[in-house]
Amino acid sequence: MVTVKIENLSYSYKDSATSVLHDISLSFSSGERVAIIGQNGTGKTTLTKHLNGILTPDTGRVLIDNVNVENKTTAEWASKVGYVFQNPNDQLFLDTVKKELVFGPSHLGIPKKEIQKRIRFVSELVGMQEELAEHPLNLTDSEKKFCAIGAVLAMDPNVVIMDEPTGGQDKSGKYRLAKILEYLKTQQKICIVVSHDMRFVTENFDRIVVMANGHILLDGAPKEVFSNPQVLKEAFVTPPPITDLAQKLGWETTILSISEFIEELKKRVQ
Amino acid sequence: MTDNWVRRLNPKTKLLMIPVFGIATIVSPGMLLGLFLLLVVIVMAWQANIIKKFLQTMISFGIPIAVMLFIIQGLYSPQNHTYVANLGFAKLGLEGLMYGGKLLVTLLVFMGSFYLFNKTIYSGELAAALIKSSLSDKGGYLILASLNVVPQMKRQLQVIKEAQEARGVQTGGSLLTRIKVFIPLMGPVILSSLIDTQERGMALELRGFDLKNVSKTSYIQVVDTKLDKLFRIGMLLFLIIVTAFSIYLKVRR
Known part of the structure; x- marks a missing residue:
């Protein structure tokens, strides 16, 4: 079991006067898959960087299992909070995929046998079992x-943060990502993902947090969130096309998928 | 950047200042002229509103160098004949001290004028100014790229440091741990700057950077005032006079 609590967090970057995050309070608990959405530059990444102490809040605090994040270094949090950066080039530096996967757990002092086991499992989960001997630079984006996701999962953290994992992914990539999210849920991990892919978000997350200008505008299950077209407009978030269509048709029920749409249509025709 | 006359000077004028001031300090006998030129640079830094950082850099560089030069030259220079103090194990010689002082002033003049140049120009403007005075486009790009690469690598290093910390690499702490993490940090920095360079090169090509037989224009307007030209001619004349006078003094002796 793991809990993450953000209490009244405010933050502004040193070199600019404008603050990025204003009085944010959120809490997450085991098994939750949370998507943070919103326009570029609203503070999504800045917020997630507070969860493992890369950034420290100006005011407010972040508690993980009731321990203030500021009390330990980012490196010490790494075993508990895994963070997948937006640009994998910043994260990968070894000469084979396997070494990347081994790096984290061996730093944590995990026994060799256990590492082997983890690598086998994780490489299959992220679809890298054929590429273990490859140089990461030879991989596609x-x-x-x-x-990079595998390297983080191999450390078996209780909180997994991913910054834009959906960017540049094709259908099979997104399918694999959905599988990973599902696995993390069964393991009772907290998974926090920043994404711009609305369809992916509605299909794979239990909870969506909508941010705009450093504030939280909406927070709830996908159905709740997307039933507020007015607020979403304010955050410059466009709902998935099928949801948009149902709303334009004036249906009161919020539709999130094609199958839901068909069902509702059938009901209305009868 | 605040606007003031030092910043408004043509980049070429400030660029010329570095060799002129430096060489004049070297060729002039004694260090009086060097000290005067150093004062000029300091006044310019003050006028450009960068005096605090300027002095910080100069002092943090100057003091250790001064200590080193004065000890080595003052105590062990073969030119030493006049002794100002006896430390027991060695005697402090005036000639060595003077020579050490001259070296220090020369270094500070070079460094100070370079610092002033670097902090008061907009690098795009420098490249534009040099291309205007018959430097090739490629040469201009080379200068621009090398001036930009340091801050860019610094930013990149910060991002990568964060990414590695998030993977459990302690980047702070004792010297040994710092050295140990240096390699995983440097790998991605160098690689990504190589990739960056390659991509920027291709992007430039795609935007017609290397087109032949067209007369190219520049978006950046570089002002070269009469005053700038006057300054440059003045500096060159100054250098010639200082050199001639120094030679004359040497010959007469």
């Missing part, structure tokens, strides 16, 4: 992302 999408593969690099999965390699």
